[in-house]
Amino acid sequence: MKHTGSSSIRGFTLIELMVVIVIMAIMASLILTNINGVDQRKAMQAREVFIMDLRRINREANDQARIFALDVQTATDVSPFRYGVVEYLVPSLQATQNSVLNENKKWQDYSEFEKRALPEHVSFNVQSLDYAYENANNDDLLSVNAPKLLWLGNGEAKPVRIQFYFEQRPIGEEIQIDHLGKINES
Numbered sequence: 001m002k003h004t005g006s007s008s009i010r011g012f013t014l015i016e017l018m019v020v021i022v023i024m025a026i027m028a029s030l031i032l033t034n035i036n037g038v039d040q041r042k043a044m045q046a047r048e049v050f051i052m053d054l055r056r057i058n059r060e061a062n063d064q065a066r067i068f069a070l071d072v073q074t075a076t077d078v079s080p081f082r083y084g085v086v087e088y089l090v091p092s093l094q095a096t097q098n099s100v101l102n103e104n105k106k107w108q109d110y111s112e113f114e115k116r117a118l119p120e121h122v123s124f125n126v127q128s129l130d131y132a133y134e135n136a137n138n139d140d141l142l143s144v145n146a147p148k149l150l151w152l153g154n155g156e157a158k159p160v161r162i163q164f165y166f167e168q169r170p171i172g173e174e175i176q177i178d179h180l181g182k183i184n185e186s
Contacts, residue, residue: 043166061151069147084115157181
C-alpha cells in the first residue's frame with residue numbers, strides 16, 4: 001500500500017511564539033501595575049486618615065485646653081511606621097495627680113487616641129517651620145528635643161510641614177499646619 005498524503009506534524013512558528021510572549025508580558029505588567037496602584041491608594045487613604053486625626057486632636061486640645069503632641073515611631077524590621085498622641089502634664093499638676101511622677105514623665109500617652117500603624121512602605125516626615133516664640137519660656141515644649149508638632153490648647157500650634165512617602169517617593173501634596181493650628185493640605 002502506498003501512502004501519498006502529506007505529513008500533518010506541525011509546530012509553532014517563531015511569530016506565533018513571539019506573539020504569545022508579548023501577550024504574557026503585557027498581562028504581567030498590568031498585574032504589577034494594579035498591585036502597585038493598590039499600595040499607592042492605601043498610602044493616600046492613610047494620609048487622609050492622618051489629616052482627620054490631626055483635625056480631631058487639634059479640636060480636642062482647644063476644647064479641653066490641653067497640650068498634645070504627635071508621637072512618631074519610625075518603622076523597624078519588626079514594627080511598621082506608627083504614630084500616636086502624647087499629652088504634656090504640667091509639672092505643677094503632676095504633683096497633685098501622682099507624687100511619684102519624675103521629670104521624665106512629663107509626656108504621657110493620651111489614652112483617648114489609639115496608636116495607628118501605617119501600611120507597609122508608607123511613612124511621613126514632620127519638618128518644623130521657624131516661628132519665633134518671644135514670650136514662651138517652657139523648654140519642655142520648645143527645645144530641640146521637644147516634639148515637632150504640638151497643639152498648645154490655647155488655639156495655637158507649632159507650625160510644621162508634613163510630607164507622606166510611599167517607598168521613599170512623595171505621595172500627595174505637603175500638609176502644612178500654621179501657628180493657629182489650621183491644616184492646609186494643598
